[in-house]
Amino acid sequence: MNGDGFEALDPRVRTVWLVGQALPLAAFGVVGGVALALADVPTLAAAIAAVGVVGAAVVAVLVRARYRRWRWAAAADSLELRHGIITRVESSVPFHRIQQIDIVQGPIERVLGIATLVIRTAAATSDGQIPGIPLASAESVRAALLHRAGRDDAV
Amino acid sequence: MTLILGAGGAGFGIVVLILARESLVGLVFAAFGLLRFVGWFFRTYEVTDRELVIRSGVLQRRKQVVPFQRVQQIDFHRGLVAQVFGLTEMRIETAGSAAGRVQLAYLDQSTGDALRGHLLERRAHFAGERVAPAGTREGEIDDKLAGELASPRRLVTISVAQLARAGLTSDVNAIVSSVWAGAALVLVPIAVLDRGAAPAWWAALATSTLFTLVWCVFTTVRFCVTYVDLRLDLVGDDLRIEYGLLARQHLSLPRTRVQHVSISDNLLRRRLGLCTLALHSAARPGADNATRLAIDGLVRSAVEPLLAAALPAVIVTPTTPRNGRTAPAARRAVVRRFAVLALVGVLPAVVWFPFGALGAGVGALGVPWGRSAHRRAGYWIDDRLVGFESGVIVHRLDLVPRARVQSVRVVSSWFQRRVGLATLIVDVAGHAPQIYDIDGAVARSARDGWWADQTRGRIPSGS
Numbered sequence A: 001m002n003g004d005g006f007e008a009l010d011p012r013v014r015t016v017w018l019v020g021q022a023l024p025l026a027a028f029g030v031v032g033g034v035a036l037a038l039a040d041v042p043t044l045a046a047a048i049a050a051v052g053v054v055g056a057a058v059v060a061v062l063v064r065a066r067y068r069r070w071r072w073a074a075a076a077d078s079l080e081l082r083h084g085i086i087t088r089v090e091s092s093v094p095f096h097r098i099q100q101i102d103i104v105q106g107p108i109e110r111v112l113g114i115a116t117l118v119i120r121t122a123a124a125t126s127d128g129q130i131p132g133i134p135l136a137s138a139e140s141v142r143a144a145l146l147h148r149a150g151r152d153d154a155v
Numbered sequence B: 001m002t003l004i005l006g007a008g009g010a011g012f013g014i015v016v017l018i019l020a021r022e023s024l025v026g027l028v029f030a031a032f033g034l035l036r037f038v039g040w041f042f043r044t045y046e047v048t049d050r051e052l053v054i055r056s057g058v059l060q061r062r063k064q065v066v067p068f069q070r071v072q073q074i075d076f077h078r079g080l081v082a083q084v085f086g087l088t089e090m091r092i093e094t095a096g097s098a099a100g101r102v103q104l105a106y107l108d109q110s111t112g113d114a115l116r117g118h119l120l121e122r123r124a125h126f127a128g129e130r131v132a133p134a135g136t137r138e139g140e141i142d143d144k145l146a147g148e149l150a151s152p153r154r155l156v157t158i159s160v161a162q163l164a165r166a167g168l169t170s171d172v173n174a175i176v177s178s179v180w181a182g183a184a185l186v187l188v189p190i191a192v193l194d195r196g197a198a199p200a201w202w203a204a205l206a207t208s209t210l211f212t213l214v215w216c217v218f219t220t221v222r223f224c225v226t227y228v229d230l231r232l233d234l235v236g237d238d239l240r241i242e243y244g245l246l247a248r249q250h251l252s253l254p255r256t257r258v259q260h261v262s263i264s265d266n267l268l269r270r271r272l273g274l275c276t277l278a279l280h281s282a283a284r285p286g287a288d289n290a291t292r293l294a295i296d297g298l299v300r301s302a303v304e305p306l307l308a309a310a311l312p313a314v315i316v317t318p319t320t321p322r323n324g325r326t327a328p329a330a331r332r333a334v335v336r337r338f339a340v341l342a343l344v345g346v347l348p349a350v351v352w353f354p355f356g357a358l359g360a361g362v363g364a365l366g367v368p369w370g371r372s373a374h375r376r377a378g379y380w381i382d383d384r385l386v387g388f389e390s391g392v393i394v395h396r397l398d399l400v401p402r403a404r405v406q407s408v409r410v411v412s413s414w415f416q417r418r419v420g421l422a423t424l425i426v427d428v429a430g431h432a433p434q435i436y437d438i439d440g441a442v443a444r445s446a447r448d449g450w451w452a453d454q455t456r457g458r459i460p461s462g463s
Helices: A012-038 A042-069 A107-112 A135-149 B002-020 B023-041 B080-085 B109-127 B138-150 B160-168 B171-193 B198-227 B267-272 B300-310 B327-351 B357-376 B414-418 B440-448
Strands: A071-074 A078-083 A088-094 A100-104 A114-120 A129-134 B044-047 B051-056 B062-067 B071-078 B087-094 B101-108 B153-157 B231-235 B238-243 B248-254 B260-266 B274-280 B292-299 B378-381 B385-390 B394-401 B405-412 B421-428 B434-439
Touching: A012 A042, A012 A107, A012 A114, A012 A129, A042 A078, A071 A135, A088 B440, A100 A135, A107 A114, A114 A135, A129 A135, B051 B101, B071 B080, B071 B109, B080 B087, B087 B109, B101 B109, B109 B248, B153 B300, B160 B198, B160 B267, B160 B274, B160 B292, B171 B198, B171 B260, B171 B267, B171 B357, B171 B394, B198 B292, B231 B300, B238 B292, B248 B292, B260 B267, B260 B300, B267 B274, B274 B300, B292 B300, B327 B357, B327 B421, B327 B434, B357 B385, B385 B421, B385 B434, B405 B440, B414 B421, B421 B440, B434 B440
Parallel strands: none
Antiparallel strands: A071 A078, A078 A088, A088 B405, A100 A114, A114 A129, B044 B051, B051 B062, B071 B087, B071 B248, B087 B101, B153 B231, B231 B238, B238 B248, B260 B274, B260 B394, B274 B292, B378 B385, B385 B394, B405 B421, B421 B434
16 A cells, blocks of 8 residues: 555446446336336336436446546545546545544445445544455555554544 | 323323223223333433443333443433423433434433533543642542532523514525515516506415515514523533523533534624524534524624633634635626526416516526625635635524544535536534635645644644
């Protein structure tokens, strides 16, 4: 983990986004469309199917852009996160405000062997989630960040 | 309270059973009463060395542990019935998103006061806020604490006349009257021009005026009843506010735990010189006002002396001059409002063509509105404080001591990026004040250099 340039996420996170978001949309479109077609409502069936498939396609295309945009770095005093395509978010979480860091894995992430680091400060609105950290290095990244967090407890 | 309810429910159920022979209804009442009684029986609280433990639940046991250190705010809520029986409900707010709010329903008033005093004292002890000078004995500190508790310092009272003025000019009323004024501005020329359907237009104007008046009077009365006899006291290091007639609220917030301060007013209140001052705690935002101590209807000139008296250690007065927003931001402010108003005005223009076309002209109001909003928006960023202000109809000023900032975000939409603007959001425990349409370069450089001068390690409370 270098402290200078920004780091990218693990490429496997793209699969998580695809399966987690695009797939349910496509499934909704297909299943809904088929069910409505069987129930003899062809126009609505076509509409639902179109919405589902088009939506899934849009999400799938955006996954690439989303992955390219996601960057994070451990700077001198703070953890810097950069993400977002249309609405870009650039957040700065100082180490001395980090209260705890959790390692979270959804079902797809567990299969692929990556995890999300959830960083909590005293503010509920702090944007502290880094997806796509390989599980093998998640513990060491967390330990390194917490080490820099020190033992400050100021609220 | 639940004991009384339970016994009452059971008794009522028995009476109904006997008298009406309506066994089903009676059984339902009796069962409800019995269930509440059993629930009360299983609800206990325990004060240990380091924490408050609350156990509840009959089938599903629940244990809530509140370490004294994490206590942010302790409030008392007394509904009408609770006041009759001399009871109170105690709500303890803790910091952070993971913890929640803890409720102790229906303690005796004196038990509640004693418990609150004990919790505050234990919290102060753990947070090291009362560090004894070497050689002081435990008893001496307690005497000093008792001395301060015995002589609270009254900071604010609000007379009924001021309360009525404040209630009449509340934010909701300001918005409602603005909408009415806009509608009247459109309806009057239409009624004059459209001779044929004039009575209908005048009737519409009359009904909307009547509705607005009745609404304003109703909200004013409700406001006065909610906030009557408002007092703000400083007791030791604790800021305590109480108000209310039917439901009396007692809120308290240690002044070292104030996260940020906001001063808000509206079009009407600005004329009268009134405002709302809110002191925010770190408690998780909830549905009611428990996360902040708000004085609604304070005289504007009284705010600075009050802040000086209540929060001497917290820097909430900017020392650097105010920065306004740039020209692209002015254009955006006007365009946003014009677009919203034109959208709203297009509907009558389409429905009641051709006279309704005047409705589309309401969009033109967006220009002075936007210009005024641009003049009123600004920010301060210095080494001790960050402040944001914005808004015309409802104006809000947020003041955050730098020591309370948890994290900083710069968010920019596609439209903002095209003109080099961004939104700066400052995350504080319990809230996230933000300012739209700051120059992007300024926002980013502020964020990049934000933490460089913050001390690492323990930040002194109140700084």
